[in-house]
Amino acid sequence: MTNSATDREEAVLLLHAYHDGELDPANALALERRLAADPALAAESRRIGSLRRALREKIPREAAPAALRMRIERTLGLGRAQSRPSLRALAASVVLAAALSSSATWLALQPTPGDAAAEAVVAGHLRALAAPQPIDVSSSDRHTVKPWFNGRVPQAPRVVDLTYEGFPLVGGRIDVIGRAPVPTLVYRHRQHLISLTAVPAAGAAAAPEQRTVQGYNLLGWTADGVTYWAISDLGAGDLHKFADLFRAAPPDG
Amino acid sequence: MSRDDKQRFASVVLPHLADAYALAKWITGDRADAEDVVQDACLRAFRAIGGYAGGNARAWVLTIVRNTAYTWLGKNRTATLVPVEDLEAVERATARAGTDLGAASTPSPEAELIARADAAQLEAAIAALPPQFRETLVLRDVQGLDYREIALVTDVPVGTVMSRLARARRRLIKTIGSETP
DSSP, X not given: OOSOHHHHHHHXXXXXXXXXXXXOHHHHHHHHHXXXXXXXXXXXXXXXXXXXXXHHHHSOOOOOOHHHHHHHHHHTTOOHHHHSOOHHHHHHHHHHHHHHOGXXXXXXXXXXXXXXXXXXXXXXXXXXXXXXXXXXXXXXXXXXXXXXXXXXXXSOOOOOOBGGGTBOEEEEEEEEETTXXXXXXXXXXXXXXXXXXXXXXXXXXXXXXXXXXXXXXXXXEEETTEEEEEEESSOHHHHHHHHHHHHHSOOOO | OOHHHHHHHHHHTGGXXXXXXXXXXXXXXXXXXXXXXXXHHHHHHHHHGGGOOSSOHHHHHHHHHHHHHHHHHHHHOGGGOOOHHHHHHHHHHHIIIIITTSSOSSOOSHHHHHHHOOXXXXXXXXXXXXXXXXXXXXIIIXXXXXXXXXXXXXXXXXXXXXXXXXXXXXXXXXXHHTXXX
């Protein structure tokens, strides 16, 4: 073996990275060539592969003990519904919030189709927060985000630039309401994300109406045949400001 | 505790509870200790949730769990921690001495032995690894994090992740590959 010890050490590191899928194509190719010419390295490669397979197949993946989960939820005062946001839990909480809050009696008395949409909007926002990426298309440029929606939803949403007002665009994603894909824009204000979902609406224009679901502020309004839902953990004041800015912005091109 | 914080905690931290528990268990080597560590880590995460700026939630949670686990170990079992610098110097010296690849070109039965190893053997071999090698191996081969995420969680450069992982695997191969089934 003519290779120096350091060279060999580096080859071994690259070999592990190769097994872990961390090598770019050029380095992977170089390593494959080296493996073909170096039986000792090839033998080590087989051992690494064998070990990784054994670990993957035989080390059990266990869930956290249920008692631990309950202890944490109890300590932090979390309810069951909050720990596992599901549509049913969200729906229940909307009904509960409506029943408990005097300011929201209209919701209890008059369930409208908008409620189902509101629940779906909340669920979409929660899912997005729990995902590694809250967005499918990541761009602060509305001329990138708007075309991305073409072909994915029946109608691309109105996208406005509110960067200078303190609400930069982060990107967009597709949410599902009922069975229809709808566009959701994601804006950011300080460290808070705002999901803005646009749902085609038959109803007349309506001014923003606010409610609180699962600790999130939800603002719904209708303009130009579209109902907008803005949801965020921002304070109600900031969220209203966002809605006002969005509504006041000139139509995009 | 505001409702916002609770909600954020529920959506950011709770989905990764299984990973948190698994990592704590591998670091402490004990189920009951792991539960204490995870509960402690959750309290820390809850207090810090306001500062969580989005991004990789799992790496964020695991970082807190790892730090909590080591603090916990330091408080409860001072004797078991080996300074990592010493350890890595030893490993490097061994590697330079050329013994790193074991029996080189002979088509060894090690690969087969490893393939036949059972869960108990594997777990014992992982448990016997020095802590810094063990956590790196577990994060990669058991929990499936990529190099960058591991670097983030263990707070070392990617190059260090690579060398720790290589050394951890080499030790396992040596241990399991030499055991009689």
